[in-house]
Amino acid sequence: DQQVKQNSPSLSVQEGRISILNCDYTNSMFDYFLWYKKYPAEGPTFLISISSIKDKNEDGRFTVFLNKSAKHLSLHIVPSQPGDSAVYFCALNAGNMLTFGGGTRLMVKP
Amino acid sequence: EPEVTQTPSHQVTQMGQEVILRCVPISNHLYFYWYRQILGQKVEFLVSFYNNEISEKSEIFDDQFSVERPDGSNFTLKIRSTKLEDSAMYFCASKLDRVWNQPQHFGDGTRLSIL
Numbered sequence: 001d002q003q004v005k006q007n008s009p010s011l012s013v014q015e016g017r018i019s020i021l022n023c024d025y026t027n028s029m030f031d032y033f034l035w036y037k038k039y040p041a042e043g044p045t046f047l048i049s050i051s052s053i054k055d056k057n058e059d060g061r062f063t064v065f066l067n068k069s070a071k072h073l074s075l076h077i078v079p080s081q082p083g084d085s086a087v088y089f090c091a092l093n094a095g096n097m098l099t100f101g102g103g104t105r106l107m108v109k110p
Numbered sequence: 111e112p113e114v115t116q117t118p119s120h121q122v123t124q125m126g127q128e129v130i131l132r133c134v135p136i137s138n139h140l141y142f143y144w145y146r147q148i149l150g151q152k153v154e155f156l157v158s159f160y161n162n163e164i165s166e167k168s169e170i171f172d173d174q175f176s177v178e179r180p181d182g183s184n185f186t187l188k189i190r191s192t193k194l195e196d197s198a199m200y201f202c203a204s205k206l207d208r209v210w211n212q213p214q215h216f217g218d219g220t221r222l223s224i225l
Contacts, residue, residue, distance in 0.1 A: 032211045043114070043201050043216035044153070051211045089153065096141070096205075097166055098214060100153040 003027050004092050006101035013108050019077040021104050023090030026071060032093035033066055035075045037086045038103070044089055048075070080108045112136040114217035116202050122223045123192050131187045131220045133202030141205040142185045143214060144177065146170070146198040153201065159185065160208065189222075197224045 004025045013019045021035075031052045036044035050057040050064045050073075057064050063076045073090055085108050091098040115134045123129045135142050144156040158165040159177050176188045185204075189196055199221050203214040 034213055036216070041218070043116075043218045046213040046215060049211070049213055091153075093210065095166060096158055096208070096210065097143070097155045097168075098145075098153075099155065102152050 004090060004099050004101045006088075006090060006104050008104050009102070010105040010107070013080045013106065015082055015108055015110050016079045019075075019080045019084065019106055019108065021075045021077075021088050021090075021106065023073040023075075023092075023101050024071060025073070025092055027092075027094065027099075028071070029094045030092040030099075033064070033073050034091045034093065034098070035062075035064060036089045036091055037084075038089060039086050044091075047088075077106075080106075082108050082110050084108050114202055114204055114215055116200075116217035116220050118220060119218070120221045120223070122225060125194055125224050126191050129189050129192055129222065131189075131200050131202075131222070133185045133187075133217060134183050135185055135202065135204030136215060137183070138206065139204035139215075140207050141165075141214075142177075142179070143203040143205070144187045145201045145203065145216075147201065147219075148195075148198040156187075192222075192224045194224050197222055 034049040035047045037047050038044045048062045065074045087103045087105050089103045090101040117132045142159045147153045157167040157171045174190050199219045201219045203216045205214045
């Protein structure tokens, strides 16, 4: 299933800098876009979302951008903190079911 | 903060045996889901459940799988005759209602190992 792709399997960032995680999709039917964070041995934890009618949503250090024409979603974390180190999944909704990307492992170095 | 709870955390079963995975969704949520993640692969949708019936299911969710809400709190996934390829992490999720732009909240999963 290549409908949703996270092309970077890992990302390493210095504490205090910006982390940018990317997600590309092919299906125009997706209407709601979410980011989840996952620690080992835990389930995905909802982080932030955006509806297809918007292009930006901000919540504290986290901002999600949606470029519908490019079918591209990104998550910005600024400033990054060591506790942000985890696997981040984009998950796209169509018809009340989520299609997940493969995840990006973010490592924030102190 | 309310959370989705799943039991057991790890289930080991012989191939061909039946297994039931249990979930307690967030108490006021009405929409329930099962997903799975095979090691090294993406999280995949299995089934959604609303108003005591299946709302949507994927092609993975064949006749070997069934879901049930036996009482007001539990939501279960049954695999009738397990196969080696059923080994995966199984995640339960719930959502407040049918409104499309609400997040699903996930439990910590059950690791199913088929021997």
